[in-house]
Amino acid sequence: MAHARRFPTDPKEYKLCEEVGDGVSATVYKALCIPLNTEVAIKVLDLEKCSNDLDGIRREVQTMSLIDHPNLLRAYCSFTNDHQLWVVMPYMAAGSALHIMKTSFPDGFEEPVIATLLREVLKALVYLHSQGHIHRDVKAGNILIDTNGAVKLGDFGVSACMFDTGNRQRARNTFVGTPCWMAPEVMQQLHGYDYKADIWSFGITALELAHGHAPFSKYPPMKVLLMTLQNAPPGLDYERDKRFSKSFKDLVATCLVKDPRKRPSSEKLLKHSFFKHARTAEFLARSILDGLTPLGERFRALKAKEADLLLNNKLGSESKEQLSQKEYIRGISGWNFNLEDLKNAAALIDSTNGTCHLDGVNSKVKDGIQEDYNEPKNIYQGRANHVASARPEDEIQEVDDLDCALASSFPSRPLEALKSCFDVSGDDDPCATATDLREQPNTESVSPIQQFPQIEHHKSASCNGENLERSASVPSNLVHSGSHKFLSGSLIPEHVLSPYRNAANDSARNECHQKSTCNRNRSGPLFRQMKDSRAHLPVESEEQPEGKVIQRRGRFQVTSDSSFISKQQQVLKSTNRINTINFQSINNSSNATILDTAKYHAKDGGDASITGSSQSSGVNFREKELQSYITNLQQSVSELAEEVKKLKLKNSQLEVQINALPKKDEWLRREDTRQ
Ligand SMILES: Nc1ncnc2c1ncn2[C@@H]1O[C@H](COP(=O)(O)OP(=O)(O)OP(=O)(O)O)[C@@H](O)[C@H]1O
Numbered sequence: 001m002a003h004a005r006r007f008p009t010d011p012k013e014y015k016l017c018e019e020v021g022d023g024v025s026a027t028v029y030k031a032l033c034i035p036l037n038t039e040v041a042i043k044v045l046d047l048e049k050c051s052n053d054l055d056g057i058r059r060e061v062q063t064m065s066l067i068d069h070p071n072l073l074r075a076y077c078s079f080t081n082d083h084q085l086w087v088v089m090p091y092m093a094a095g096s097a098l099h100i101m102k103t104s105f106p107d108g109f110e111e112p113v114i115a116t117l118l119r120e121v122l123k124a125l126v127y128l129h130s131q132g133h134i135h136r137d138v139k140a141g142n143i144l145i146d147t148n149g150a151v152k153l154g155d156f157g158v159s160a161c162m163f164d165t166g167n168r169q170r171a172r173n174t175f176v177g178t179p180c181w182m183a184p185e186v187m188q189q190l191h192g193y194d195y196k197a198d199i200w201s202f203g204i205t206a207l208e209l210a211h212g213h214a215p216f217s218k219y220p221p222m223k224v225l226l227m228t229l230q231n232a233p234p235g236l237d238y239e240r241d242k243r244f245s246k247s248f249k250d251l252v253a254t255c256l257v258k259d260p261r262k263r264p265s266s267e268k269l270l271k272h273s274f275f276k277h278a279r280t281a282e283f284l285a286r287s288i289l290d291g292l293t294p295l296g297e298r299f300r301a302l303k304a305k306e307a308d309l310l311l312n313n314k315l316g317s318e319s320k321e322q323l324s325q326k327e328y329i330r331g332i333s334g335w336n337f338n339l340e341d342l343k344n345a346a347a348l349i350d351s352t353n354g355t356c357h358l359d360g361v362n363s364k365v366k367d368g369i370q371e372d373y374n375e376p377k378n379i380y381q382g383r384a385n386h387v388a389s390a391r392p393e394d395e396i397q398e399v400d401d402l403d404c405a406l407a408s409s410f411p412s413r414p415l416e417a418l419k420s421c422f423d424v425s426g427d428d429d430p431c432a433t434a435t436d437l438r439e440q441p442n443t444e445s446v447s448p449i450q451q452f453p454q455i456e457h458h459k460s461a462s463c464n465g466e467n468l469e470r471s472a473s474v475p476s477n478l479v480h481s482g483s484h485k486f487l488s489g490s491l492i493p494e495h496v497l498s499p500y501r502n503a504a505n506d507s508a509r510n511e512c513h514q515k516s517t518c519n520r521n522r523s524g525p526l527f528r529q530m531k532d533s534r535a536h537l538p539v540e541s542e543e544q545p546e547g548k549v550i551q552r553r554g555r556f557q558v559t560s561d562s563s564f565i566s567k568q569q570q571v572l573k574s575t576n577r578i579n580t581i582n583f584q585s586i587n588n589s590s591n592a593t594i595l596d597t598a599k600y601h602a603k604d605g606g607d608a609s610i611t612g613s614s615q616s617s618g619v620n621f622r623e624k625e626l627q628s629y630i631t632n633l634q635q636s637v638s639e640l641a642e643e644v645k646k647l648k649l650k651n652s653q654l655e656v657q658i659n660a661l662p663k664k665d666e667w668l669r670r671e672d673t674r675q
C-alpha cells in the first residue's frame with residue numbers, strides 16, 4: 001500500500017507533471033513522488049492568499065491525515081513550500097464524477113452507475129458521521145474515481161465536527177457549502193444543523209448524477225437560495241424520469257425532505273433497496289471510464305470551454321445560463337452569506353424599482369420555477385413544506401425580475417455582483433476536546449463518544465523546520481496559478497447594497513476587484529469550518545481559551561491572550577510569511593504552536609495578511625473598519641469640544657477671580673496701612 005510508505009516532505013522529491021483540477025481554494029497537480037516512484041496528486045494552496053483561513057486549512061489537512069476509510073481521500077503528507085501548502089494524496093486518475101459527466105455523460109449516468117457511485121459515497125458518510133463529522137460539501141465534483149473504479153469522497157475544506165462546542169459550534173450554524181447542494185436548514189441559520197445536512201446534499205448529488213447537473217444549477221446563487229427555501233424539494237419526476245426505478249425516486253425523495261429530522265441517517269439510508277442496484281468497481285470502470293482521455297487533457301479541454309464561455313459572454317439569458325453553468329463547473333463552494341443581508345438587500349430592491357420584494361417573491365416563488373423540478377406530476381410534491389403552485393410563467397418572470405434587479409452586473413462579472421453580502425465569520429475556534437462531547441446538547445444527532453471508534457492516527461512526517469526552497473520541478477507559473485480565480489462576494493450587486501456609491505468609489509472598487517480576481521479565492525468554501533479531528537485526541541487539543549477580544553478582523557479576532565504573543569509569532573509577523581508549517585505533525589504540540597502562530601499571524605496580519613481571496617470580505621471589513629474609525633473620531637472630537645468648553649468656562653471664571661483681586665499697588669498700600 002502506497003500510504004504505508006513514508007512520503008517525503010521535501011518538494012524537491014516531487015515532480016509536478018500537469019494541472020488536473022482546480023477549485024475555489026486550490027490547484028491540483030498530477031505529480032510523481034521521485035524516491036517512491038509513485039504517482040500522486042498534490043493540492044497546492046497559496047497560504048498568502050488564504051491567510052484569512054489558515055485555521056480552516058489546518059483542519060482540512062488534519063482531517064485528511066487522520067481519516068482512514070477506503071472511500072475517503074486521505075493525505076499522505078503535507079508541507080509548506082515557501083508560501084504554499086502542498087497536500088500529497090493518492091492520484092485519482094479518472095478525476096471527479098463531475099469531470100466525467102461533463103466529458104462523456106452530459107445528461108447524467110445510468111442508474112446502476114449512480115447506485116454504485118452513491119453507495120460508495122454513502123459508506124464514506126457513514127464513517128464520517130460515526131466519527132462525528134459533517135462533510136458539508138457532498139457533490140459530484142468531490143466524488144473522485146480511480147482508473148480501477150475505486151470511489152473516494154474528497155475535499156474536506158468545509159467539513160465540521162459535530163462535537164464542537166462554544167464558538168465553533170456556533171460556527172457550525174453558519175452558512176456553509178455550495179448553494180445548489182445546500183440544505184435549507186443550513187441556509188436558514190435558525191436552529192443550526194447536523195449531519196442530516198449531508199443527507200440533503202447527498203440527495204441533490206443523486207439528482208446531479210441522474211441529470212448531469214444539480215437542480216437550479218443554471219440560476220444565480222441568490223435565486224438558488226430562494227428556490228430552495230420556498231419551493232417544494234426537488235425530486236425525480238414520474239414522467240420525465242421514466243428511465244429511473246421507483247426505488248431511485250424513493251431514495252431521492254427520502255433524502256430531500258426539508259425537515260432534517262425526517263431524513264434518515266446515512267447508516268439507515270445505506271440499507272435502502274436502491275443500493276441493491278449497486279455493482280462493483282470493475283463495473284464502474286467498464287461502464288464510465290472506458291475510452292476516457294487522460295485527466296490532464298480533459299481538464300485542459302474543460303478549461304478551454306470555460307474560457308470560451310467567458311470570452312463569448314454577452315448580455316442575455318443565454319449567457320446568464322452559461323455563466324451560471326460555469327460557476328457550477330467550477331464547483332464554487334465559497335458561499336457565505338447572511339440571510340438578513342439578503343432580506344435587507346431585497347427590501348432595498350423593492351424601494352428602488354418597486355418590482356421585487358423578498359416577501360413578494362416568497363409568496364410567489366413556488367413550485368414551477370425551474371422546469372426540471374416543478375412539474376405538477378412530481379409524485380413527491382406532497383412532501384413536507386410543499387407550497388401550492390401559482391402560474392409558472394408569472395413566477396419565472398418574478399424571479400427573473402428579481403434576478404435582473406439583483407444582478408444587473410451578473411452577466412459581465414458574475415461574482416462581483418455577489419461580493420459584499422458574504423459574511424466573514426469571527427467564530428472559528430480551535431478544536432473541541434473529548435470532554436466537550438459530554439456537553440453536546442443535540443442527543444438526537446450526536447451519539448455518545450463511547451460509540452465511536454477512535455480515528456486511527458497516521459503520522460509520517462515531522463515538522464520541517466527549514467524554509468524550503470522551491471522545487472526545481474515546480475512549473476514557473478505555479479505561484480500565480482490562481483490568476484483567473486473568482487472572488488467570493490456579495491450575492492447582491494453593489495449598487496443595490498450601496499445606493500450612494502459614487503463614480504470614484506466605483507473605479508476604486510473596480511480596481512480592487514481587478515486586483516482581487518487575480519488571486520485565488522479562499523474565502524473558504526464559504527468558510528472552511530472543518531471538522532476537527534483533534535476532538536479525538538488527548539487534552540492537548542484544547543478549546544483554546546479566548547483572550548479578551550480587542551479587535552476583530554473578519555473571521556479573526558485579535559485577542560489580548562498573551563499566549564499568542566511569542567517570539568515565533570513576532571518573527572512571523574515581521575517576515576509576514578509563513579515559511580514552515582508541517583500540518584501533518586499536528587499532534588506535535590510544538591507544531592500546534594506554530595499553527596497557532598500561523599493563526600495569530602492571520603489574526604494579526606491586518607492589511608498585509610488579509611489579501612487575495614478575502615478581498616471582497618476585506619473590502620467589507622475595511623469599510624466597517626473605516627466606519628468605526630470615523631465614529632471613534634467623531635466621538636473624540638465631540639469629547640474634545642466638550643473639554644474645550646469646560647476649560648474656557650474655567651478660564652473665564654479664573655479671569656473673573658483675578659479681576660476681583662486688588663491690584664499690586666493697592667495691595668502694597670493696604671499692607672502699609674495695616675502695618
Ligand atoms: N486526488 C485527486 N486526484 C485527481 N484529481 C483531483 C484530486 N483531488 C482533487 N482533484 C481535482 O481537483 C478539483 C479541485 O480539488 P478540490 O475540490 O480539493 O479543491 P477545492 O479548492 O477545495 O475545491 P472546491 O472548489 O470544491 O472547494 C476536484 O474537483 C477534482 O477534479
